Amino acid sequence: MGETNRVTVGIVGASGYGGVQLVRLISEHPLLELAYLGGESTAGQSFSDIYPHLGHAVNLTVEAIDLEAIAARCQVVFLSLPNGLAYKMAPTLLEKGCKVLDLSADYRFFDLKTYMGWYGGDRTDKDVAETAVYGLPELYRDRIAEAQLVGCPGCYPTASLLGLSPLLKQGLIVPETAIIDAKSGTSGGGRQAKVGMLLAEADSSFTAYNVGGRHRHTPEIEQICSDLAGHEILVQFTPHLVPMVRGILATIYATLRDPGLVREDLLTIYSAFYRNCPWVRILPSGTYPQTKWAAGTNLCYIGLEVDPRTDRVIVMSAIDNLMKGQAGQAIQCLNIMMGWDETLGLPKLTFYP
Secondary structure, eight states: OOGGGSEEEEEESTTSHHHHHHHHHHHHOTTEEEEEEEOSTTTTSBHHHHOGGGTTTOOOBOBOOOHHHHHHHOSEEEEOOOTTSGGGTHHHHHHTTOEEEEOSSTTOOSSHHHHHHHHOOOOOOHHHHTTOEEOOHHHHHHHHHHOSEEEOOOHHHHHHHHHHHHHHHTTOBOGGGOEEEEEEOGGGGOSSOOGGGSHHHHTTOOEEOSTTTTSTHHHHHHHHHHHHHTSOOOOEEEEEEOSSSSOEEEEEEEEBSSTTOOHHHHHHHHHHHTTTOTTEEEOOTTOOOOHHHHTTSSOEEEEEEEETTTTEEEEEEEEOTTTTTTHHHHHHHHHHHTTSOTTTTOOOSOOOO
8 A cells, every 4th residue: 555545643742652652553554654743841852862763764853732733634643641631632633533542541431530530630521531432452342443532441451351351241250359460560650750660769679559449540440340240340459560661460360150160161261252352362271471472562461270279260461561551552443443454563473582
């Protein structure tokens, strides 16, 4: 397909970690053309000054955010911004005919009261928010295909929900017993300087944070779990920081309703549940996922175990937090919105070791 037939794309918030993943993916995508990079603190800078290693591939300057200019040049806009900014931009862009994919939390919630309770802000875009689709393709592919506005999931919820979904959808566990113990690399905290992310602070250390349902991803996970289970449920979720750059490993524990189920039964159930999902890999019996396998790819690796002594299922789910947990998944959603193969332009193989 020639250059003139490509779909023009803009990124607002292009200089953050989510933005730079999108730049790389769009630059290598056969049907997309990068037409606009926007930012506030980096406006006026050449993108190659911010990321010199991409200078040979991206010859664009970061521009001040001008919604009129964006809509005039872009058919699709990715909003890769801190929470609380996208909802001030998305309605205008949608009105002007753009497809919008938001990587923040602004359009992830079915109920804006939940969003405001956790993130604050005065939302006046209720009508627009009601049109948003939660961008987890493995669960909501048909809705994403029809959407103009997609709220892309957080990285922890992606790893957690892909691990939990078959159990909840099939009623295989006592939902209230679900515990998610998840670990993330430091890139999940973004590119802004934070003391806890300094090499001297994070290296050779390992810590939990926002314990006891205090993490903002908790209500997002609970919302989708409740949707799958058919009734409201609470989930115990504890995030941890691991001294590595990329990756999330979520280990999920839950009590089985039928203690007679064995590992092979669950492998069959999971393989069937994800049979049409090219980005989810169910690992063979006795193999457990490693974050390194997913690094740089849009894949989610899932391993399963049953402990007959405790009647619990143990699910291990590994993703790259910046890819399947952020930018890769956003491109996957766009592929579906455009009616393309959802694997188009996305890396399938990691660099190893």
